[in-house]
Amino acid sequence: MKTTLSCLFLLMLSAPAFAAGEGGGIRIENARLPEMPPAAKTAAIYLDIVNSGAADRLLSAQAEATANQTELHATQFEGDIMRMRKIEAVDLAAGATTALKPGGLHIMLIELKQPLRASQSVPLALRFEKAGTVQITVPVLKREGAAAAASHAGHGQ
Structure with a gap:
């Protein structure tokens, strides 16, 4: 029963979020934050931005309750x-999905205020040029495999 309730809770957290601003047409899917080792000072958020409206831009992200800084990043x-x-x-191209994923675009949480463990969640505000601000909740998921632990070695972990 506990497992069923936990699964339902995570499903609710990962439900798509929709932009209510004038640009509309923005939907957030598959938001996730891989669990990091307890001493980690940074973490990355990945998600898909589905834009069914006009071209737009993601200008910033904020996770003030979780980290001292939140930045948009690209891997080069x-x-x-x-x-x-x-x-x-x-x-964000019109009618397209933009994936923020490992090895590409992502949202960095810098100077974490506390360790993030699987089954927790992080409130995140995404600010778009046309669609306005979208508030979502990002679930912290158990990290899979040893290779994932090195995916953000460039951020001082």
Whole structure:
């Protein structure tokens, strides 16, 4: 019974969020934050932004209750070295889905205020140029495999 209730709770957390601003047409799906080791000072949020309306831009993200800084990041290769860099915005094409995923675009939580464990959730505000602000809840999920532990080594973990 506890497992069923836990699954229902996580399903509710991962339900799509819709933008209520003038741009409309923005939907957030598959939001997730992989669990990090207890001493980690950074974490990454991944999600899909489904834009069924006009072109828009993700301007910022805020997770004030969870981290001292929240930044939009992109992974870039410099020769054979993978680096993660802060970016100012994410362009969202009309009628397209933009994936924020490992090895690409993502949202970085910097200077975590406390360790994040699986089954917790993080409130996140996404600010769009046209669609306005969308509030979502991002579930913290158990990290799969050892390779995932190295996915943000460039952020000082």
